[in-house]
């Protein structure tokens with residue numbers, strides 16, 4: 001084969017679909033989609049998706065790598081599992097959405113200021129630090145996640161809500177000084193680090 | 208003899224957590240129904256559904272694997288029971304995913320070894336609702352009722368994750384009836400054709416996309432109001448919180464006058480079983496469930 005042909009065939013082999021199959025959670029299912037549109041009609045935030053799951057799957061097969069990975073769409077998934085319950089081909093759509101979002105983040109393709117991406121990261125940091133969620137600190141970092149100015153505005157808007165939660169003992173100020181924790185945090189951190197290493201080692205560079 | 212389970216309470220049920228009222232009322236309910244919950248020692252957060260951005264597949268599965276491994280070690284031969292939809296779903300999903308792939312199972316155990324744990328992965332995870340429907344039965348619940356909640360019209364809001372993708376055995380995804388049956392068992396009137404029964408409250412995206420979520424929440428409350436509901440009941444801590452605590456904000460934005468109590472099934476049972484408002488954790492409601500308080504005070 002000429003050099004050009006080799007280049008082309010390797011490009012063919014390393015299509016975006018292959019990349020998704022290799023690197024995205026449950027990505028090997030994408031090719032099973034028959035484009036019926038049931039999932040697209042099932043999303044609670046449906047009208048806010050630029051590309052509903054059905055379309056994302058089509059775009060993956062069409063090799064639209066940048067468009068898919070830099071889309072806000074999969075960040076609109078509320079994890080309602082409606083699509084999974086209804087998909088005639090049994091695709092684990094919810095997990096593919098989470099997987100695409102996670103992979104886009106790994107590659108640094110997430111649009112700037114994507115609110116759910118920010119929240120999800122704050123949440124992950126919050127729960128992995130001590131092994132259990134700290135809702136007050138989570139709440140506080142949320143108010144300030146967009147910088148101080150908007151942070152203060154949001155905090156004011158939600159001040160009554162926070163007070164309500166504290167009054168009914170459903171949010172504890174004591175959490176600020178420590179809060180809930182598991183005992184074996186060091187084991188947990190080592191475990192998560194190992195899991196992360198194992199996962200990183202499996203990512204294939206197909207580009 | 209008491210039925211025993213290995214219990215996974217989850218973060219929001221902790222003392223001072225947003226679902227501490229769920230926990231307190233579940234304790235009361237279990238006392239009455241002779242259910243013994245043995246907490247999994249040192250359990251950790253399941254990372255819910257929203258953990259996906261920070262944590263990849265294996266780290267997330269490993270978090271749940273740790274809980275199952277701890278349960279197998281400390282509470283052998285007991286099924287795991289979760290009261291939170293997200294905890295139940297994450298744990299059950301992990302069990303399935305790890306059961307389907309030897310490679311993932313091996314990886315999870317390699318990671319767990321760092322915390323000196325080992326997963327056998329042969330422990331079923333149940334939702335508390337499954338315990339009630341399948342192991343206890345509605346007849347036993349009815350037999351415990353001392354103060355039927357007669358005259359109350361209640362919209363049973365099942366939501367998403369208690370319903371999909373696993374659901375409760377024998378129930379449909381589009382119209383599950385177990386919550387209606389529970390409402391009936393405690394003597395109240397269920398709104399069986401409540402049309403937002405299984406629709407989404409926005410979940411964790413109520414934090415990151417509040418406007419979009421409030422629109423969903425508004426629909427859930429409106430449809431209960433239209434059906435003449437006195438209150439909404441739900442099994443899910445996320446649904447409970449989202450539908451209850453943002454009513455002020457929705458009222459301010461939309462000019463609605465919502466003042467709809469949103470309670471847990473366990474709170475209905477605690478009151479119907481004749482226990483106090485405190486045992487039913489009614490003091491944990493941001494929107495007071497006055498009718499339940501009155502029945503409890505009788």
Ligand code: SF4
Pocket residue numbers: 032033034035036037038039040053054057086087088089090091093
């Ligand atoms: S419901 Fe399933 S088969 Fe239909 S478009 Fe969506 S993913 Fe494809």
Ligand code: SF4
Pocket residue numbers: 039042043044045053076077078079080081082083084093094097
């Ligand atoms: S789980 Fe996500 S992708 Fe599926 S219907 Fe719900 S919001 Fe849409």
